[in-house]
Amino acid sequence: MTKKPIVIGVAGGTGSGKTTVAREIYRKFKDKSILMIEQDAYYKDQTHKTMEERIKTNYDHPLAFDNDLLLEQVQKLLSYEKIEKPVYDYANHTRSKEVITVDPKEVIILEGILILEDERLRDLMDIKLFVDTDADVRIIRRLMRDIEERGRTLDSVIDQYTSVVRPMHLQFVEPTKRYADVIVPEGGQNRVAIDLMVTKIRTILEEKVIL
Ligand SMILES: Nc1ncnc2c1ncn2[C@@H]1O[C@H](COP(=O)(O)OP(=O)(O)O)[C@@H](O)[C@H]1O
Numbered sequence: 001m002t003k004k005p006i007v008i009g010v011a012g013g014t015g016s017g018k019t020t021v022a023r024e025i026y027r028k029f030k031d032k033s034i035l036m037i038e039q040d041a042y043y044k045d046q047t048h049k050t051m052e053e054r055i056k057t058n059y060d061h062p063l064a065f066d067n068d069l070l071l072e073q074v075q076k077l078l079s080y081e082k083i084e085k086p087v088y089d090y091a092n093h094t095r096s097k098e099v100i101t102v103d104p105k106e107v108i109i110l111e112g113i114l115i116l117e118d119e120r121l122r123d124l125m126d127i128k129l130f131v132d133t134d135a136d137v138r139i140i141r142r143l144m145r146d147i148e149e150r151g152r153t154l155d156s157v158i159d160q161y162t163s164v165v166r167p168m169h170l171q172f173v174e175p176t177k178r179y180a181d182v183i184v185p186e187g188g189q190n191r192v193a194i195d196l197m198v199t200k201i202r203t204i205l206e207e208k209v210i211l
């Protein structure tokens, strides 16, 4: 049997707590070999577009992401090769000029709203999670986060949510729940689900050493 890293997909709607769940799992393995890849880092580059065009972009549609690049980079990590991960700039709605060098590790967490939507990515995953949080909680979290961390105004978050984020969630994000092995209610506060995941990952890692 050829040795290869474990891939864990963490999907869920915006504000569901995906990043929090992924970080909690990461924290438990911090001393070990683990890395996190956010699908948001792979939003398509828009440096050639005006700010007005960038604001109008639908960031909740599968085509907003450069999944070819994401797939290529995950495959490299699976072959124990390092990658140059893009860095996303939410305030300017485009890729930043920087990249981050990521060394391969034994556990790869892939996190993003549409990480379970692409069959090619799903096929690389050993465990698939969907973080399931009610829409009212998600919009409150998103409002606070986008204003505090992503340089947005109250009106812009509400407009974007009602015109694009909500319909795209119902059309593309929610249906990917059917691909999940585990549905995690309440995100990062769900200690039981996080402990179960950590135990499962440890078991897979131990089995890999034995095999
Ligand atoms: N259980 C929780 N209770 C309160 N706030 C939370 C909780 N989980 C996440 N948050 C906050 O909500 C926002 C969105 O959470 P995050 O994990 O980034 O969600 P996602 O990655 O799904 O968009 C962040 O500001 C985070 O700190």
Ligand SMILES: Nc1ccn([C@@H]2O[C@H](COP(=O)(O)O)[C@@H](O)[C@H]2O)c(=O)n1
Residues within 6 Å of the ligand: 013, 014, 015, 018, 019, 040, 043, 059, 060, 089, 090, 092, 093, 094, 112, 113, 165
């Ligand atoms: N320029 C951008 C790019 C993305 N978004 C929104 O981010 C959401 C996904 O990130 P989460 O951390 O919330 O999962 C997605 O719903 C996009 O609408 C944006 O607003 N601007």
